Each structure stands twice: as structure tokens, then as C-alpha cells.
């Protein structure tokens with residue numbers, strides 16, 4: 001029951017991930033399920049991840065979906081991304097605004113918008 005509520009609470013974010021996942025499949029990408037999460041890689045997911053940040057990123061979590069650069073990138077990033085899955089389960093539809101806010105606050109304070117974001121620090125196992 002608790003897990004069903006967590007899936008529902010993260011649902012709007014998962015829906016966005018599924019839409020991007022469908023676009024990934026339509027552009028030659030692949031899908032797989034690992035640890036109860038739907039992962040998409042290749043196709044549009046790879047293009048998006050290469051263009052989201054200047055340095056590129058390996059993977060991105062949206063609710064109970066993960067977009068990855070490749071299958072190998074997903075294997076490498078899976079533990080980190082599953083911390084974000086649990087964050088989505090806690091924050092639900094408020095996760096993305098809260099994540100954006102934390103990046104803004106970090107940047108404003110002269111720190112790194114990505115790496116010093118509270119949610120990333122937790123996912124990387126830093127002391128928060």
C-alpha cells in the first residue's frame with residue numbers, strides 16, 4: 001500500500017518520463033526495467049542528456065523512470081539515480097520545483113548549481 005501511494009505521488013513526474021521515453025523509443029532508443037523502475041536509453045534520451053548540460057550528463061530521473069545516455073551509463077549511475085527515485089517518492093509533484101530552487105540558492109550563494117544542490121549532495125552521499 002505504501003509503495004502504491006509512493007508510485008501515485010511521484011506519478012506526474014513518471015508520466016513526464018514516460019512521454020520522453022516514448023519519444024526515445026520512437027527515435028531508435030530502448031527500454032528496460034531494473035529494480036522496479038523503467039529505464040530508457042539511446043535515441044532522444046541520449047540527445048537530450050548531451051544537450052542539457054555543457055559537460056553532458058549520464059542519466060536523469062523523472063519519478064519512476066530514468067533516462068540514460070546508454071545501457072552502460074545506466075549501470076554506472078543506477079545507485080545515484082535511485083536516491084533520486086526515493087526523493088521523488090518523498091516530494092512528489094514538488095520535487096522538480098524544490099530541485100530548481102535548491103540549484104538557484106546554491107548558485108546565488110556562489111556555489112555550484114548542480115553539485116552543491118541539496119538533492120545532489122544527498123544522492124552523492126555527501127554530508128547534508
Ligand SMILES: [Zn+2]
Pocket residue numbers: 080084120123
Ligand atoms: Zn543526481
